[in-house]
Amino acid sequence: MIEDDARLAQMVGEYLERSGFGVTHALDARAGMAVLQEPPAGASPDLVILDLMLPDMDGLEVCRRVRSLPGEAGKVPVLMLTAKGDPMDRIVGLELGADDYLPKPFEPRELLARIRAILRRKGEGGQPSAKVMRFGSLEIDRDARTVMVAGQSCELTSYQFDLLVVLAERAGRVLTRDQIMEAVRGRELEAFDRSIDVHMGRIRAAIEVDAKNPKRILTVRGVGYVFAKQQD
The missing domain is CATH 1.10.10.10 (Winged helix-like DNA-binding domain superfamily/Winged helix DNA-binding domain)
Structure with a gap:
């Protein structure tokens, strides 16, 4: 989770951990990109929760850089957190390769539901017809x-x-x-x-x-x- 609001990040992190997820928090874009490029203990993140209002870099630029990473790191699903659901932020973010978005303020349960849906889509291969x-x-x-x-x-x-x-x-x-x-x-x-x-x-x-x-x-x-x- 790349989010500069430490209080929000702590609340969301604790909620997701109670739901069975491991959460790594970065307060700014630089720290977040470092985790993606050199994952701790080699455990690459399964999903990135990305705030668009970061102190050191625009979240849209972060999304673009994530998508430019080599290999599987560049394919990690990205869920954007947008301020007040600004439609232009959503459109540009989706154009840059984000998988979904959630406007602030949001209910943690909805965030969890969207995360699970994204990860389910990522992991599914069992459709009934031809592979x-x-x-x-x-x-x-x-x-x-x-x-x-x-x-x-x-x-x-x-x-x-x-x-x-x-x-x-x-x-x-x-x-x-x-x-x-x-x-x-x-x-x-x-x-x-x-x-x-x-x-x-x-x-x-x-x-x-x-x-x-x-x-x-x-x-x-x-x-x-x-x-x-x-x-x-």
Whole structure:
């Protein structure tokens, strides 16, 4: 947890530890990045709780640097804590690769629920259908949680991978934003929440030949999205 409010961090840490989690707290960005780059006792964090208002560096820049770390360290899920739920902070954070966000003030129970949902998505590989889905040059491997296009690896966050799987499993079926978010998060879409559109843009940028003229993930105006069955 990278959070400069020591009192909040202590409260959250104690709550999460009572729920079975080990928590490492960093008061600023420098200390937090040090933990990610050189984990204590070699135990790499499973998730980062990142406050956007830090004394030594903007949290958005921290998120960008986390995503630029080599190997598995750069793929660690990031849950952002945003002040008053500023929509621009949320959008930019999601564009930089954050997996989820939670506006302050928040209920510890909701934070715990979101953490568990993110870790569940990260660790799941037991979907009922084929482990590897292929659509032309696009290959989605559920167990390895990797996406390849024409043999080239695509960089997606854990959350974006799950969004892609939800669509691919239902290829040819139009899904509303609410249906997509509920399938991934296990809860209904929040009112006026359009973070799903930000994630879809990132997925398209990764898997489409031309993200501005997508052939795989199509927008159905006024409804939602559909994953095209027939592709290259």
